[in-house]
Amino acid sequence: MAATRPVVVVGAGLGGLSAAVHLAAAGREVIVVEARKEPGGCCGTASVGPYRFDTGPSVLTMPSVLAEIFAAAGEDMDGWLPLRRLDPCYRLVYHDGSHLDVVPDAEAMTEQVRALCGPDEAARYRRFRALLGEMFQAEWSTFIDRDMTSLRSMVRPYTLLKLAAMGGFRRLDRLVAAHLTDERLIKAHTFQSLYVGLPPGQALGVYAVIAYMDTVGGVYFPRSGGMHAIPKALAALAEKKGAVIRYGVRAVEVETDGTGVAAVRLDTGERLATRHAVVACDLPRAHARLLPPAARDWRLRRPRFSPSCLVVHAGLDRRPPGQAHHTLHFGRQWAASFAALRQGRPQPDPSLLVTCPPAGDAAPAGHATLSVLEPAPNLSGGWSPGLTARLEERLLARLAELGYGDLSGAPRLVWDPPAWAKEGHSAGTPFALDHRFTQTAWLRPSGVARRVPGLHFAGMHTAPGVGVPPVLISGRLAAHRILGTAR
Structure with missing residues (x-):
């Protein structure tokens, strides 16, 4: 009987x-309920006049994870969501005026390092690049692309010993510094730790795999529609395969009976009878408002949230000449900026991620869009009145110094931690829980509710964690558990 009832998925985000x-x-019969009027969740979109902006992730790695979803439905991703590989993946600009273009080809990248740092560092880089590949191979199928709902999933003695021998359980900054000597190159392979909510001095070396995904695996972007094209394509694919997606409808309660999940109640008063539900929205808020007490997870008793960010989206009347798609401007105060975030204060000299995608359908002909991200504290320590305005003013002044011109009169949107909270993100951060050891793999909130059979979770708050590929994987793992094919 359970197989004849629809599976109810709460949230039309990527997971x-x-x-x-x-x-x-x-x-399987599937009903997706989504409170917003369109798919996307965190991978959203917004407009100001003729300018459209991606309001969620701007970096797409591991496109094979996306391709596998289309393949599972018997479709070729290129026909639905053609991608292009960015070259350079990033442009890294240092405070001394030097820069490094991170390019996808191994030989070309080695030449970039040789030109910036010298032949000895280029040789060290080549060896370090090989190490990143080995770490990725060890981690991907064992800990990232695998169901972590059982403690047994963590017991991989051979892989753990191998990772330990490669330095995976050292701190990330120390691991990288053991192989590279130029501070600029070290920064190029450690800044990614902020993706998992930790400074390089706190993140484990195993998170060097994020640098592998970025700098070796490559960064991609949809050929049209921006990053929001990803959830739009997935939603269309789900509907083609028979799923029903109901927009503008909010789930208000997951009902249970003596055997597990019984129904999902909606704000319309409807009751969707089901034996399986996938909750793919902000997990702490779901536990507070949507889920039964029996679904509580001890891992969420003292959640540690990632820092947040201030993002300014601006419409430009022309594209800056020679601008890369992604440019990271490093600040001077590297250690002090991370210390400030740990203490819940704005960074004194933040590094800025500037994204300037091809105009396409996001701006009028000859115009462009610019999105600038500055790391910021989350709301755990509060957010003082006027802080957003002060940080925005400082950010615009910094952009002018960096050569982007006076953007004070440009059409723009500003997203700050209070805005993220209004969008449904706990603690006002779109990066969920950080990835300290006690919030990683099996220790991260579980993908299943052990005391509520049929209740599954997907999204950033559960394993594998934060980022487009991990969130997509979390959704696949939830589906495979329901289908009885989890591994």
Whole structure:
């Protein structure tokens, strides 16, 4: 009987849509309920006049994870969501005026390092690049692309010993500094730790795999529609396979009976009878408002949230000449900036990620869009009145110094931690829980509610964690558990 009832997916973000596609492709009836008027969740979009901006992730790595979702539905991703590989993946600009273009080709990248840092460092870089590949191979299939709902999943003695021998359980900054000597190159391979909510001095060396995904695996971007094209394509694919997506409808309660999940109640008063639900929205808020007490997870008793960010989206009347798609401007006060975030204060000299995608359908002909991200504290320590305005003013002044011109009169949107909180993100951060050891793999909130059979979770708050590929994987893992094919 359970197989004849629809699976209800709460949330049409990337995790929920991934689950919906896999379930529908396997022949299950699926209903997705989404409070917003369109798919995307964190991978959203917003407009100011003729300018459209991606309001969520701007970096796409590991496109094979996306391709696998389309393949599971018998489709070729290129026909639905053609991507292009960015070259350079990033332009890294240092405070001394030097810069490093991170390019996808190994030989070309080695030449970039040789030109900036010298032949000896280029040789060290080549060896370090090989180490990153080994670490990625060891971690991907064992800990990232695998169901972590059982403690047994952590017991991989051979892989753990191998990672330990490679330095995976040292601190990330120390691991990288043991192989590279130029501070600029070290920064190029450690700044990614902020993606998992930790400074390089706190993140484990195993997170060097993020640098592998960025600098070796490459960074991609949809050929049209921006990053929001990803959830739009997944939603269309899910509907083609038979899933029903209901927008503008909010789930208000997951009902249970003596055997597990019984129904999902909606704000319309409807009751969707089901034996399986996938909750793919902000997990701490879901526990507070949507889920039964029996679903509580001890891992969320004292959650540690990632820092947040201030993002300024601006419309430009022309594209800056020679501008890369992604440019990272490093600040001078590297250690002090991380210390400030740990203490819940704005960074004194933040590094800025500037994204300037091809105009395409995001801006009028000859115009461009610019999105600038500055790391910021989350709301755990409060957010004083007027702080957003002060940080925005400082950010615009910094951009002018960096050569982007006076943007004070440009059409723009500003997203700050209070805005993220209004969008449904706990602690006002779009980066969920940080990835300290006690919030990683099996120790991260579980993908299943052990005391509520049929209740599954997907998204950033559960394993594998934060980022587009991990969130997509979390949805697939939830679907496979329901289908009985989890590994």
